[in-house]
Amino acid sequence: MQNQEITEKFRQLVENKFQIYNSLFMSLPYDKMTNIGMLLPFLYEESKSGYENGKSPDEIVEEFFAKHTELKTEEQKCELLFKIIQYIERQVVLFDSIEDAAFSQLHSESDAGTLFQLHERALQEHQLESTRKKLKDFGVKVVFTAHPTQFYPNSVQRILHDLRSAIMSDSVTEIDMLLQQLGKTPFVNKEKPTPLDEAMSIIFYLRYVYYDTIGELYKKLKNAFGTAGFSPHPDVVQLGFWPGGDRDGNPFVTAEITRKVADELRSSILKSYYEHLKNVRRRLSFRGVSEVLESLSHDLYDAIFKEGTVISSKQILTKINEAEKILTEQHNGLFKNILDDFRDRLQIFGTHFATLDIRQDSRVHQKSIDEIILKKANFNQENISTEEKLKWLLETETIISPHDFEGITKDTLQTVLNIKDIQQKNGERGMHRYIISNSDGIKDVLNVYGFFRLSGYKEEEINIDIVPLFETIEGLDNAENVMRQLYELPIYRKHLERRGNGQTIMLGFSDGTKDGGYLKANWEIYETKEKLTKVSEEYGIKVVFFDGRGGPPARGGGKTHDFYASQGKTIANNKIEITIQGQTITSVFGNKEQAKYNFEQLLTAGIENDVFKNSRKDLTDKERELIQELAEISFHKYSDLKHHPMFVPYLQEMSTLEYYGRTNIGSRPTKRGAGSELKFEDLRAIPFVGSWAQLKQNVPGFFGFGFALKKLKDEGRFAEVIDLYRGSDFFKTLVLNSMMSMNKSYFPLTSYMKDNPKFGAFWNILHDEYQLSIEMMLELTGFKMLQEEEPLSRKSVKIREKIVLPLLSIQQYALIKIQKDEGNREVYEKLVTRSLFGNINASRNSA
Structure with a gap:
């Protein structure tokens, strides 16, 4: 159109x-x-x-x-x-x-x-x-997080569903x-939701949106690309789940909560199968077939409602195959497609529905490891080096019990012990990743490996991918070196071999933006992916990048298809994994039509990258140098702003930052540190970006970009930037996403602040950069208005x-x-x- x-x-x-x-x-x-x-x-x-x-x-x-x-x-x-x-x-x-x-x-x-x-x-x-070859082992994974960017109470969510x-x-x-x-329905939770409440809120979407959406999308894929000898892998579209497993900065997520959420996920998928099976049985009413399916229905019912009854995917599959055999041999395979569809759902969702990830901060792990070493290792000296700690951790035969400890150490060890039980009930796909945020050294990955050994796991029993999350600019800079050391370490190398020589690496966009500004964070992650691709190939490791990208462009969201479709051959493209939360769940994946459309967008972005040639995806040396130069100029401009003495006070006194924690929309505290003084490094990315959005200033989505463009223009080099915009999909996507941030800004709302004796000068810095960025980007793109090429988004924003x-x-x-x-x-x-x-x-x- x-x-x-x-x-x-x-x-x-x-x-x-x-x-x-x-x-x-x-x-x-x-x-x-x-x-x-x-x-x-x-x-x-x-x-x-x-x-x-x-x-x-x-x-x-x-x-x-x-x-x-x-x-x-x-x-x-x-x-x-x-x-x-x-x-x-x-x-x-x-x-x-x-x-x-x-x-x-x-x-x-x-x-x-x-x-x-x-x-x-x-x-x-x-x-x-x-395309079929690519589909054999490619997939997309959307991971739901409980980050509080939009949570209607469940009652309102259901009205929304019915109203639509x-x-x-x-x-x-x-x-x-x-x-x-x-x-007449309250819009505000009387109390903060618990992590279990958050999990149930998203499980609603799993049952009533994604069970059908992904099933139908898989059928569509099979019809389009399937042949007699080829069927797409059932893991081509997967779901991940963080509520109840993500304990980073959330003291309310405990080992017990994780276990309960795993139970709820299993129970929910079995309920979906039970409902689906009713429709299957309405058609497959033939002698022999109906008895097998009735028996399966009873088995599912018992597994849902009878305490202690567990059913595996294998057991369900055996009954489906038994029914199919009778259907084919005795009833001419009538309605076989209905049974095939049911089997496909089972192979997609297993008994887990979505993969529950564990996530914790590396610094919390280190405190626990230090406590364990102090109590259990026979070191004489007080100042033990990191190397000595790691040596003990990887060589000790000591097995410890969670009950020997208190607080977070006890809970961490209990969580590790529970993984085996969760995998037994939900299948290995139900929980197979342990993510470590704020990773910046090999110790952060090896500490987690150590937890499993200390908990009595034999090496071959550690059926877990250990996933470092590099998120600050410093962490991203260290990533290549960290992974090289890990790949060279015999004990970790053996672990990777047991995991099929695959390594997932998570890259966090939000903290990168907070730390280095919009352009620098985007470019830093791009370059880091290239380096990690190279080092992984060198060691024969298949690397998968998991992107922590949020809703607005300032948190790495925006035009997601364009972002992935713009990555060239220098970045591994084995899978697209992305976090979504809050308003992104409801606005991008909130109903069947949207979800199917947006899953397709992600899937095709990854496939197109490998199958079709496009010179606009691969950056030339000259383009790289130019992006690097622009990123550095904008980084210095943003750093000056970040170190401005009024930066934190402005957010604290003039924005809604301090009110985020009172909205009762999320269970997690809004800052990491415990003290009353607000420090920049303790600010969580969501309240940080959200507060700028509430002020209608969206600073993290553009600040420094306009300044960098202007500097090159003043040097008489603007034609180079125009060539870059026209020649590179990656750079074009960055520009268009930044425009989206600016289109949602409205400085007249806060223009009264320009006369404020304390913050007036600071407000003017923000406003000047906003005006400059608009002016420069319109000149760069040739547009007459922001988001000129996106009429739907523009109209929606306006209303x-x-x-x-x-x-x-x-x-x-x-x-x-x-x-x-x-x-x-x-x-x-x-x-x-x-x-x-x-x-x-x-x-x-x-x-």
């Missing part, structure tokens, strides 16, 4: 419908909210014209009260603002549902990046055989009823920004009141927190 045509379609299917259904809100019997629908447009108009005329948020809100209400007391005014927030939160849900419902009409099978398009291209270019269906069938009566339910503008005014108004300290602090802090929650949910299209 052409841009104009697709924009018109969006207007009809999304904008117009939103106007119509939004009007239903007016007549809903909300508690004390009857006149909000009338007042809200006034607050929007006051905000829009106010910011255009340089007014501050507190002036705008006070004018709104004076002109459009008769409220006199502070209490009455705050009560109205709370009601407006509640109203806007529900408008956001309505808009989400309408946009989701329109997805399949706004995207088609012939779009770039779909399986259909891949098949057509492979056919035309005579590459069907090489009602909108698709244009059932006004049902929509009306669901909007009424929405009006969402319109919905939340009053919310942003309220948030800033409350922050200003707190800064002025005029009393009622508690009430204003609640206003900030509630508006923060609404904004987080509304910004889903930052993914």
Whole structure:
């Protein structure tokens, strides 16, 4: 579809419908909210014209009260603002549902990046055989994390699900009823969710979205590329799972929680099979076949509901094969395709549904190892070197019990012991990775190997991939050296041989951006992948890169297909693994149509890279030097900002950073350190990036980029950068993703800060770089506006920004009141927190 045509379609299917259904809100019997629908447009108009005329948020809100209400007391005014927030939160849900419902009409099978398009291209270019070859051992893995970037309570999530269906069938009566339910359903968790709550929230998607989506996608792949001798590997699309296994900085994730989540995952997939089997049995009602399937149904029921009953994939498969044999021999294979589909699901999901990963910080491991050595090793001297610790760890025959220790050491050892049990029940695919965040030396990987040996595992029993996560700029710089040392170490080399000579390496984008800025982090990860590819090939190791990339471009998200499709031959392309969380789950993989489309986009990006030639993917030496130069210039600019004495105080005093922990949307604390003083290194990437987004400044997504472009322009070298943009897909994707960050920025909201005696100069630094970056990127791309080539994303952003503008005014108004300290602090802090929650949910299209 052409841009104009697709924009018109969006207007009809999304904008117009939103106007119509939004009007239903007016007549809903909300508690004390009857006149909000009338007042809200006034607050929007006051905000829009106010910011255009340089007014501050507190002036705008006070004018709104004076002109459009008769409220006199502070209490009455705050009560109205709370009601407006509640109203806007529900408008956001309505808009989400309408946009989701329109997805399949706004995207088609012939779009770039779909399986259909891949098949057509492979056919035309005579590459069907090489595509099949790539499909033999290629796959994508999407790993769900519990990072708090958007969590509606489960009750709201289910309404969203139903509302989308009602909108698709244009059932006004049902929509009306669901909007009424929405009006009376709380949007805020009374308490923080536990890690188990977070797991259950995502398991909802596994059962009601991904079970069918991935099953249908696999069938589609088989139909498109399968032949008599070839069927795609059932692991071609996999799911990973962090809630309940990711204990990095989350004291609430314990060995017991991990075990419970593993049980829930197993129970959920068995329930999905049990439901699916009902449909299979409706068709396969033939003598002999129906008895076998009935027996399987009883076995599944017992495994779900009878304590201590375990069923393996092998047992289920045996019954399916038995049924198929009778079906073929006695009933002409009638409806065999239905049984095949059921078997495919079993081979895809096993008894695990999604792979539960364990993750912990290397520094926590080191403390535990030190404690174990102190208690169990017979060292005389106090200052034991790292080498001596490792030597003891890898050579000792000591076996220890978790009960010999307390706290985190006890829990870590118990977790390691439980892995064997979880693998027995959920299958090895259910848990086979231990990820170590903040990795920067071989000790970090070997400490984990040591935990297994200390826990009594024989070497051949360690059926776990140990995955270092390199995330800071320093960690990324050390990565090649660390992996070389590990590959040369006989004990680790033997472990890798037992794991099929494969090594997964995780690279964290978020902390890289926080540490080095947007351009530097992107380039650093690209180069690190190249070096790690080279060193792994040198040692005959098949390396898989697992990217910790979030929703917005500042956390490595954005145009994911373009990002992966732009990686050239110098980066290993054995598998695409990516983390998704919060708003990315709901906005990119939230329903069957979206999920299928976006899984296809990832899959085809990886396949195209190897199968089709494209010179724009491979960087020339000249292009490399230029990106390196731009990355260094922007890094210095960002570093100056990061070391500015007002950087942390600005976030602490002028943003919503300190309120993230109060939103009750995630179980994990918002910073790593325990002290009250806020240090830059303790800031978690999500509250860090999220706070900039709440300020509508999105600094981590562009800062330093414009400055770097301008420097080259001043040197008379801008033509080189234009050539780079036109010649390199990788660089083009970086530019377009950065534009997305800037398009979601709105500096007039905070322009009142330019007169602040403490922060005025700092605000101006941010604003100047924002203006410069827009100017330089428009000149570079030849666009007349940001995101010119992405009409859908641009329109969606525009409407969402319109919905939340009053919310942003309220948030800033409350922050200003707190800064002025005029009393009622508690009430204003609640206003900030509630508006923060609404904004987080509304910004889903930052993914």
